[in-house]
Each structure stands twice: as structure tokens, then as C-alpha cells.
Amino acid sequence: xxxxxxxIGLGPGNVEQVTPEASRAVAEATFFYxxxxxxxxxxxxxxxQAITSDNREELTRAQEALEKAAQGYHVAVVSGGDPGVFxxxxxxxxxxxxxxxxxxxxxxxxxxxxxxxxxxxxRAGAPLGHDFCAISLSDNLKPxxxxxxxxxxxxGAGFVIALYNPISKARPWQxxxxxxxxxxxxxxxxPVVFGRAAGRPDERIRTCLxxxxxxxxxxxxxxxxxxxxxxxxxRREGQAPLVYTPRSATGPRR
Amino acid sequence: xxxxxxxIGLGPGNVEQVTPEASRAVAEATFFYxxxxxxxxxxxxxxxQAITSDNREELTRAQEALEKAAQGYHVAVVSGGDPGVFxxxxxxxxxxxxxxxxxxxxxxxxxxxxxxxxxxxxRAGAPLGHDFCAISLSDNLKPxxxxxxxxxxxxGAGFVIALYNPISKARPWQxxxxxxxxxxxxxxxxPVVFGRAAGRPDERIRTCLxxxxxxxxxxxxxxxxxxxxxxxxxRREGQAPLVYTPRSATGPRR
Numbered sequence: 156x157x158x159x160x161x162x163i164g165l166g167p168g169n170v171e172q173v174t175p176e177a178s179r180a181v182a183e184a185t186f187f188y189x190x191x192x193x194x195x196x197x198x199x200x201x202x203x204q205a206i207t208s209d210n211r212e213e214l215t216r217a218q219e220a221l222e223k224a225a226q227g228y229h230v231a232v233v234s235g236g237d238p239g240v241f242x243x244x245x246x247x248x249x250x251x252x253x254x255x256x257x258x259x260x261x262x263x264x265x266x267x268x269x270x271x272x273x274x275x276x277x278r279a280g281a282p283l284g285h286d287f288c289a290i291s292l293s294d295n296l297k298p299x300x301x302x303x304x305x306x307x308x309x310x311g312a313g314f315v316i317a318l319y320n321p322i323s324k325a326r327p328w329q330x331x332x333x334x335x336x337x338x339x340x341x342x343x344x345x346p347v348v349f350g351r352a353a354g355r356p357d358e359r360i361r362t363c364l365x366x367x368x369x370x371x372x373x374x375x376x377x378x379x380x381x382x383x384x385x386x387x388x389x390r391r392e393g394q395a396p397l398v399y400t401p402r403s404a405t406g407p408r409r
Numbered sequence: 410x411x412x413x414x415x416x417i418g419l420g421p422g423n424v425e426q427v428t429p430e431a432s433r434a435v436a437e438a439t440f441f442y443x444x445x446x447x448x449x450x451x452x453x454x455x456x457x458q459a460i461t462s463d464n465r466e467e468l469t470r471a472q473e474a475l476e477k478a479a480q481g482y483h484v485a486v487v488s489g490g491d492p493g494v495f496x497x498x499x500x501x502x503x504x505x506x507x508x509x510x511x512x513x514x515x516x517x518x519x520x521x522x523x524x525x526x527x528x529x530x531x532r533a534g535a536p537l538g539h540d541f542c543a544i545s546l547s548d549n550l551k552p553x554x555x556x557x558x559x560x561x562x563x564x565g566a567g568f569v570i571a572l573y574n575p576i577s578k579a580r581p582w583q584x585x586x587x588x589x590x591x592x593x594x595x596x597x598x599x600p601v602v603f604g605r606a607a608g609r610p611d612e613r614i615r616t617c618l619x620x621x622x623x624x625x626x627x628x629x630x631x632x633x634x635x636x637x638x639x640x641x642x643x644r645r646e647g648q649a650p651l652v653y654t655p656r657s658a659t660g661p662r663r
Contacts, residue, residue: 164527171428171429172428172521173428174420174425174426174523175424175425175427175429176423176425179425213656237527237531238531238535239527239530239531239536239537240527240537241538241656244530244531244534244653245535245538245539245653245655245656246656247535248534248535248641248653249653251643252641252643252653259646259648260645260647260648263648263651265530265531265532265535266531267426267523267530267531268523268527269428269521269522269523270527273418273493273521273524276498276519277418277498277519277520280502281492281498281499281501281502281519282493283543284493284498284499284502285499285545285551286542286543286544286545286559287543288540288541288542288543288563288568289540289542290540291539291540296656296658297539297657297658297659298658301567301658301659304566305566305567308562308565308566308568309542309562309568312558312563313555313559314542354430354521387502387506389502389513391513392513392514393514394517397502397517399498399503400499401499401503402467402495402499402500402503402550404550404551404555405551405552405555
């Protein structure tokens, strides 16, 4: 008997940014696996059951959810933002590939959501208005050297860079080192946006220049957008500045 | 007198993927500026007015919308997907920066949406499960050399690559050239996902290997996701394969 597993993206945390598709998927499932703060947002019914776990237990969570679905239940795995961006969809795929054959028979659905960088960008202007990349600064699952290589490659080629998982108690020095790397390639006048809880009542969006960016401006719930050399700031009286990257770009810097 | 301008992301085209925030923003505005197919989705009321224009007239459209808002009206500019990703938010910011001072006084709001690569990824598995970038293949506003430089830098550093605006009647050869560039850096076995109309009734998601990827698999409404060397394909009986990029990665390839 093989059930259903739906991986649901809940968006950045504002209920107005949860898609109707995600709301319907939540209404239809019976068992909910996820990081506690995300599951707590759901307002489950009495006939629905939450199984919450810690932030760093993605693979175990994915396996437990797949086991439950393989028993014939309709199971949901919930993610903040979009489940495909540094979140649960990859963990579930990893578990399926390494797991028993029957897990490949589970009906798998993935519901996309508004990922953090889009919500932060919308509050700042249009910093992602041209070619951009997203890099997780967590070196739990990849070597730090690889992260530095990617930061340098991306900045050197003129990509705007969105940094996910910028800092945590267990990873205190990485963000400072990332700013040092970027400063070696980018002008100190490059705009940097620190976005926390975008679209929520406790939202905090802060813009500064790369030369003034400091790790203590971020915490683990912050998404940071580092501009390219083309990124600009428009000052406005009585309103926050607009940060944007023009749609046009000039030739390679050789 | 200074009005309001809201730039609204309508998501990939499935009404279930329009956020409540976007629906509310549509309900509140009076004048709607946008590319005709997007505005046509809105189902406007009799007291709301659509001003549609062609796909390549973003800056003129932004200026007209700002002029209307500056007259005190509540104006909306609509985008498919997310307005901050190769869409109208950057065009409006450009127009504000170059325009009369009073445009900076307009109350500007941006409503994020699910951008195409997220919708395509959700239908394919989790191809964006690790560090990734988004590149527009249009060389209307940037030189082709810069696009090649970015493709090579991104592929060489192990980013998954989402290609927006891959091909059009006016840009027939660029996608083939992009595949050639990528083939010089990536294994021919790298998975490639062609996603068209993700989440819509006419959806078409197709997965192949880079060695077999061909420009005729795409049109202007396709978003293409080119994996990294780490990206994997899980075959499933009776279901489409899952394409995913693991959360972990090994060291830099030197």
C-alpha cells in the first residue's frame, strides 16, 4: 500500500504570502512533518497530527515522513519559503534514492512557495533585477573552501548574490569571512540588503554599503542580498531607499 | 498630489499559485499596466481599467504607470512570476531614478510571487536543492560575451543554472551557443530540465541529459534548469523521474 507525500512551501511567514495551492495541500494531509516553528504556523485540525523536529534533522525527518506515507497515509512535509531552495525537497529526494524501492512508488507532490530572497528583494526594491545567484553559507554539508570559490566566482562574474543561512551560534565566523572575500572583488560601495522576517510584523530591512557590512547585522533568520557593481541606491525623502539592479549591463570586465 | 503604485507578481500562471496578497493588491488598484497575457488573467471589474502593451516595452510601460500614479491614482503594474526576477520591478526603479523628483514620492509597493524556476523545480523534484543561479539569455540589454562569461563562471563553480528567456524569434541562436559553452565545462550526463507552463493545464516538463539538450526543446515561455555535476536523476516506475541536487557537496574541483 503506498500513500502520498506532499512537500509544502509556506512562504516567508506572512499568511498573505501562502498560496491557495499550499493552503489546500495543508487541508488535505493528515500527518505533518517539519521544523517546529513552521508546523506551528499551520493551525491544524483535531484530525491532523504534527510531528515536529529540530532544524538540523532534515534527513531523518524525510525518512520518517516517507515511512509513514509508505504505510498508506497522506503525509505532508512543510518548509518555510520554497521547499526546493535550501529546504526539504532535496532531503526527501535523497532519502528516496537511498531508501527501499517502495518509496519510489509513493505519490510525491511539491508545492512551491515564495522564497526568502524574493520577499526581501520586494521590500528593498529590485536588487535581483539582473542575473543573480543563491548561496547557502552553511558549511555543515559542504567544505568552506567551496563556498569561498563560489562567492569569488559569482562576484567576479557580476552576479548579485543572495546569502541563505548566513550565520548561527555554531557558525559564528563564516559571514565575516564571506564579506572579506566579497570585498576583495567588489567595490566597497556595493549595496548590501539585510532582510529579516520580510512581510511579517517584526520585519527588519536594512541597507548599507559592503564596506560597512558587518556580521552582527544578521542572524540565522536573515537573508542577505549583496549587489553587483551595477546595483544602485535611489534615495527618497520620507521613504526607505530603493535598491535595484538595472536590467541592462555592460560588457565583461576583463 | 502623489498616488500609489503596486508592482504585483502573479506567479507562474496557475490561479492556485497567486498569493492572497497579490489578489488583494489587484482588488485595490484602479489602473493596470502590463504585458497583455498577464493583464488578461486578472478578470478586472468594470471600475478597473487595463492598459496593455508589448513584451519589449517595459521602460515605457513603467513611465506611463508612474505618470498615472503621480496624478494621484492607485496604479498596478503586473508581472508573471515574481516582479523582481527579470521583470517589471527593475524597470520601474530605473524609471524612478531617471524621472522627475515627484516620482520618488509615490508610495511604491512590490508584491512577490512564485518565479518560474521555483515552479519548474517543484514539478521536476529538487534540481535547485543546492547553490544555484538565474541567468537571462536575452542579449537585448547586455552583450552576449557577458552571458558566456557568466555561464562559464557559474558552471565552473558548480552552480545549478536556471535559464530565463532562453529563446525567441529575434534570438534564435543564443540557446544553442549556451549549450555549447556549458558542454565545454560540464559532463554530458548533467541533467537538464525544460519546464513550460509549470502548474498549468498545458504544462510540459521534460528531462534529458546535457549531451542531448537541443534548442528546439524550448520556446520563449520555457524555463530551463541545467544541473551541476552533483545533480542526480531518480528513475521511478510509472512516474516521471525525479531530478535533484543533493544538499551536500564535495570540495572545489581544482
